[in-house]
Amino acid sequence: MKTARVLRLSMAHPGDLSELARLIESGTVIASEVVAIIGKTEGNGGVNDFTRGYFTQTLMGLLSKHVGKPPEQLVREIPCVLSGGTEGVMSPHYHVFCISGADASARHHRSALAIGTAFSTPVAAEDVGRRAHVERVAAAVREAIKNAGIERADEVHFVQVKCPCVTVARASAAIAAGKTPLTSDPNKSMAFARAAGAFGVALALDEIKSGDFDDASLLSDFSIQSPRASISSGVEVECNEVVVLGNSASWGGDLRIAHRPMSDALDIGGIVRVLADLDIPASPQVSAVDAARIACVLVKCEPDRRGKIRGNRHTMLDDTDINAQRHIRGAVAGLVAGVVGDGRIFVSGGAEHQGPDGGGLIAVIASQQQG
Known part of the structure; x- marks a missing residue:
């Protein structure tokens, strides 16, 4: 065990x-x-x-x-x-x-936190943000689930993927070799890579089927989303790195994970509900005793692309001084930290297709109470 x-x-x-x-x-x-x-x-x-x-x-x-x-x-x-x-x-x-x-x-509990990891093969520059990228992520997620010994997809609560993006140099090399990258813009490439990661997680968890999307669906059809995907992208990787977190009856220990969607950047209820799933009350803030039970808080968020939050206009997408992702990370981090009483929380922007459009997801790992 x-x-x-x-x-x-x-x-x-x-x-x-x-x-x-x-x-x-x-x-x-x-x-x-x-x-x-x-x-x-x-x-x-x-x-x-x-x-x-x-x-x-x-x-x-x-x-x-x-x-x-x-x-x-x-x-x-x-x-x-x-x-x-x-x-x-x-x-x-x-x-x-x-x-x-x-x-x-x-063993003290019926199930406990399970961890699985996997690496895909390298992703060519011309494949980033396309179906080939999606399928590489899906294969790696399935491998990580298998490595974790998680038997059912509904026992998976959070899938973290780090995807490669296309730099100007990588795009130029691909073009010189007769290949056509989806974009030569590194920032757009990061967004397409995150979208491919989210589609890959959804495909691996049977949240979507292979025929439900094509290349044009990425960053376009936001009805497609995975409420358990957290995707990052960067120049420091060339393949997809995957960490699967779930619960399994074959694992021991006191830790357990739960997740909930966040409907928007003001969804404090989603935070309270995921804590309640772990028998941690927040009224309005988690007590010092219960805060000590929390081992990890993982959040994805996204500035609403429609320009409004609950009917009121926001300016995150129009600010040329501060990137929209920096705005949303700071805002949502304040909301979450105010409830859990700790600033050591993983709040990541760029939540395209990861949880509800304009929102995201929150997952918490905490020790289980005895009995």
Whole structure:
């Protein structure tokens, strides 16, 4: 029987792994049991956000010293999914996901948090944002679900994918080779990559069928969405990195995950409901005792492309000084942090096809109460 552990650690700068280093050196964390990282760095979240690569390089160097594998190998084995941008009350942090063995006699709950990871093969520049990309993501998600030992799709609560995007250099190389990228604009490429990731998750979870979409559906048909997909994109990866989080009766431990859709950027009810699913009341804020049970908060959000929230105009999409994704991350982070009482929350923008249009989703991992 396997047991999942999740540690939420703070960072002083994008390359600060000192908290994890201390835990490994003290024996609290076994480096070989680290299977994935999901975190927030303080960059701009855009194409040129190199804080993500800086953190990843530092992480792989640290783990390499303890597991005896070169960083170049570890980066292909351990998904490191980072979202740039810690606007507002968000605090730079990272979640360390570990898997260890456990005695079956130590089981306390009917099911517990299960973790699965997978990597797709590299995605060519001309495939980013197209069906081939969608199918690569779907295959990797299915592999991660299998690796997690999750038997039913409805036991999957959150699927984090990191997708590659097309840089100007990658687009130029593809064109020179006679290939045609969907776009040569890196920012548009990130959006198409996120859309492909969301479609891939939906396909793997049987939320849509293969015949339900074509290439033109991406960033166009927003009736297609996955309420369990969280997709990021960046220049620091060449393949799709996948982390599946769900619950399984074959896993031990005290942690459990729940998720809910967020209908819009003001949906405080969605936050309260997902906490209630884990027997954590919020009235209006989670108590200090219950806050200590929360191991991880994962949120996707999107500025409503219709330009209104509950009938009132917003200006996020018209602001040429501040990117719309930075606006929405800061706004939603304030809403969520105000309820859970902690700024160490993963709030990622770019939620195209991920949860309701103009909204998103929230997932929470928390320890279960005994009894």
